[in-house]
Amino acid sequence: MRVMGVDPGLTRCGIAIVQDAPSRKIELIQVQVARTLPNLPTAERLLLLERALISMVEEFEPEVMAIEQVFSQHNLKSVIGTAQAAGVAMLVAARSQLKVVTHTPTQIKAAVTGSGRADKKQVTQMVKKICNLQEAPKPADAADAIALGICHLWHNPKLAKAVS
Amino acid sequence: MRVMGVDPGLTRCGIAIVQDAPSRKIELIQVQVARTLPNLPTAERLLLLERALISMVEEFEPEVMAIEQVFSQHNLKSVIGTAQAAGVAMLVAARSQLKVVTHTPTQIKAAVTGSGRADKKQVTQMVKKICNLQEAPKPADAADAIALGICHLWHNPKLAKAVS
Numbered sequence: 476m477r478v479m480g481v482d483p484g485l486t487r488c489g490i491a492i493v494q495d496a497p498s499r500k501i502e503l504i505q506v507q508v509a510r511t512l513p514n515l516p517t518a519e520r521l522l523l524l525e526r527a528l529i530s531m532v533e534e535f536e537p538e539v540m541a542i543e544q545v546f547s548q549h550n551l552k553s554v555i556g557t558a559q560a561a562g563v564a565m566l567v568a569a570r571s572q573l574k575v576v577t578h579t580p581t582q583i584k585a586a587v588t589g590s591g592r593a594d595k596k597q598v599t600q601m602v603k604k605i606c607n608l609q610e611a612p613k614p615a616d617a618a619d620a621i622a623l624g625i626c627h628l629w630h631n632p633k634l635a636k637a638v639s
Numbered sequence: 640m641r642v643m644g645v646d647p648g649l650t651r652c653g654i655a656i657v658q659d660a661p662s663r664k665i666e667l668i669q670v671q672v673a674r675t676l677p678n679l680p681t682a683e684r685l686l687l688l689e690r691a692l693i694s695m696v697e698e699f700e701p702e703v704m705a706i707e708q709v710f711s712q713h714n715l716k717s718v719i720g721t722a723q724a725a726g727v728a729m730l731v732a733a734r735s736q737l738k739v740v741t742h743t744p745t746q747i748k749a750a751v752t753g754s755g756r757a758d759k760k761q762v763t764q765m766v767k768k769i770c771n772l773q774e775a776p777k778p779a780d781a782a783d784a785i786a787l788g789i790c791h792l793w794h795n796p797k798l799a800k801a802v803s
Contacts, residue, residue, distance in 0.1 A: 518729035518739040525730060547715045554711050558719040559726030565682035566689060566727060575682040 477504070479537035479573075480623030481528070481564045482616050483545065485520050485556035486513060488564075489620030490528065492535040493606070495628050503606040504535055506617045517556070521563050528567040540568040541627035543619065544577040578626050583619070586626035598622050641668070643701035643737075644787030645692070645728045646780050647709065649684050649720035650677060652728075653784030654692065656699040657770070659792050667770040668699055670781045681720070685727050692731040704732040705791035707783065708741040742790050747783070750790035762786050 482489035492504040509527035511520035568575045581591035587601045599618040603611045612618040646653035656668040673691035675684035732739045745755035751765045763782040767775045776782045
């Protein structure tokens with residue numbers, strides 16, 4: 476299964492395409508961080524983000540979009556922009572009849588590192604290992620988007636067994 | 640000038656088209672409340688909302704979209720859905736190269752009733768009077784969307800003078 480992981484954000488939005496490989500490891504197909512300048516109007520930023528998301532969907536044809544869940548309790552200052560970025564991702568998915576799933580930060584960390592309390596460095600290191608990458612993915616938004624894809628693939632009980 | 644007022648919401652999104660009339664009153668061209676069922680996936684709800692917004696933009700060709708500003712401090716429970724609905728409206732506007740402006744609830748109430756502390760009933764009554772409607776617009780989301788359009792037109796200092 477091919478999954479698009481989206482770590483939503485207006486300033487930096489991580490977008491990764493991963494799939495389960497025959498070796499039972501995870502194959503990273505593509506990862507990018509879509510950036511928009513904070514001094515642009517929000518409407519323009521959302522439009523740029525939409526284009527980046529659409530182009531990844533069209534090029535790599537994922538079957539599922541896994542988005543990090545946005546909570547209103549955290550980061551009050553940025554929650555609106557993050558929610559809007561996540562909304563645009565959902566909209567792009569729905570338009571392409573892609574299934575949308577959300578995972579919490581704790582689920583993502585736990586799936587990738589074994590601990591829901593892992594820090595960014597641990598997540599990045601495990602992403603590098605799981606995908607058999609020569610270098611650790613940077614910035615954190617890229618690693619998070621890949622981790623989201625991994626989390627979704629490993630949430631599948633059958634696959635989770637196969638990889639463990 | 641023809642303005643589209645949007646009172647963003649996932650469950651009910653007020654969408655109004657108003658323009659300044661030669662009489663210096665405000666003419667209500669169209670108003671609707673786009674509704675989506677809470678049991679649908681968010682992605683589907685955003686897609687339905689997008690379609691309603693696009694169809695209003697295409698049919699009535701407004702020059703500006705005036706959206707109620709979303710604050711993270713208020714209604715923590717619904718802020719994410721409201722922010723996403725506002726984001727979809729902005730995206731639709733940007734795609735049609737419509738200018739986007741936001742107004743705060745206080746600005747809207749003050750523009751329509753003269754008091755930033757007016758209640759929903761007062762706003763609805765003033766909207767009815769300003770647009771010379773036979774009946775008060777219902778529900779509140781419809782009245783709020785019209786009030787947004789009025790607020791935007793009356794924020795224009797030249798027009799504001801002309802109508803006062």
